Amino acid sequence: MEMNTYTVPDITVRKNQGLTHAADFTLPQPWDRYTAEDHQTWATLYQRQSEMLPGRACDEFLQGLAALEVDAHQVPDFDRLNEKLLAATGWRIVAVPGLIPDDVFFEHLANRRFPVTWWLREPHQLDYLQEPDVFHDLFGHVPLLINPVFADYLQAYGKGGMKAKDLGYLPLLARLYWYTVEFGLINTPQGMRIYGAGIVSSKSESVYCLESDSPNRVGFDLQRIMRTRYRIDTFQKTYFVIDSFQQLFDATAPDFTPIYHAVEQLGLLGAGEIDAHDRVFHVGNRVGWAETADV
Template structure:
């Protein structure tokens, strides 16, 4: 992934390979800012869109007990009533006093530097379009449901919220050091697909797991799933799958554990990674303990 600085206006961003252009209107008649934020165009949501959100929310919520971490389940009602797509400004009235974060609308995927900058300023970008009914089970790009349902509840947790801001600051530094790819892998294996150890067993906290019915069960309960303790170098060396369930998941002991683990300067780690082999998806190294 190559970071691209927005210059004049906003243009679509593509991560990975795709046969079609990214979805989302990146012009909006000049309403998209150079930092890729824009007003949430609430008027465009149809009754079908609200129905899709309501059905997605109901299906995923029913799966959470015993699979999602306690902090996520406790904070989910703070998104508001699930009957209709929430207004971001309404969530912000609860989120900003809780942890100092705010949601900002974006038209779709945005470049890494723009993304890191928003996180560093405690602004979380939420895609403002929602998948079509025919994409109910799978959508190629992150949509409103993934971003809102999967990511936002944990922004109400003070420790997790501080970690995500620190990640944004670290991302800007990684960009200067040419290490965005390595840091993006850590994001993938923690914020998107991370597992956490609770007193009553393993649970999911990653948004990509929490917003997917199939992967939620696979990650936490799958008999063939590989789960190992999070190690920074190990995660940043590891390739991941974007076209199927993950074969390997990384486990933390708590959000404070994640915050403390990622607090030191990553510059020496980036130097070490240059001398280490990359790890293909699903490979377990000698001596690694499966949890």
């Protein structure tokens, strides 16, 4: 999803040089652009994450990764993945150049299309890349789209986004996406687990979010999340923990208009603040927290 302060980086321009896209920013997956180095980078990232995620990622993510038979050795073929995804939940992935405008992004989600950046980071960027690439978008997001409840949640989010943009409340809804789809945790009988794509696609944050004493871990609350600023340049100061994917879906069912109005009256919270009404799993010790401004 596009950030208002986002500037298209050089790598995005370079990777897409000479390519054209449709009005909805989709394009055929440019398979001939992948180099041997790209496929090796994918294999390295895949192996690294798949080895560390059991016991950290939620079962639904790992089951989705296995059911889709995501290629471990090279950048996956989008058409082959779509055969399985369409049959399971009616979703499909579409190749895009990179981050796309909000209205286009929401339109895709509302119609069960997930935009996936087609190109891959370079070897010197294995540990961090600010903009999403195919590993983040595909490995991080797509496995959960085979889960019916999460698939319905993401479609409902897309429909809500179209409405929020018209109402002028997009920043509030963007926080919901950030703290669930990208950086969400889930409480399970086996313990706290990861489901957010920004975490499962990151080696260091997969460890930090669950095992570090630094961040807060707080129970999911829709209005609380919509009030909470976040980080785009460091690990999160706070992670929100759902009890189930059904809880997420149920949270998107009501009309958000009165919720937006209520949140507006309550005011914003910093990324690391603890609210008196929070269901707290862990209060962070704040070690290593950046002093730069929250988004």
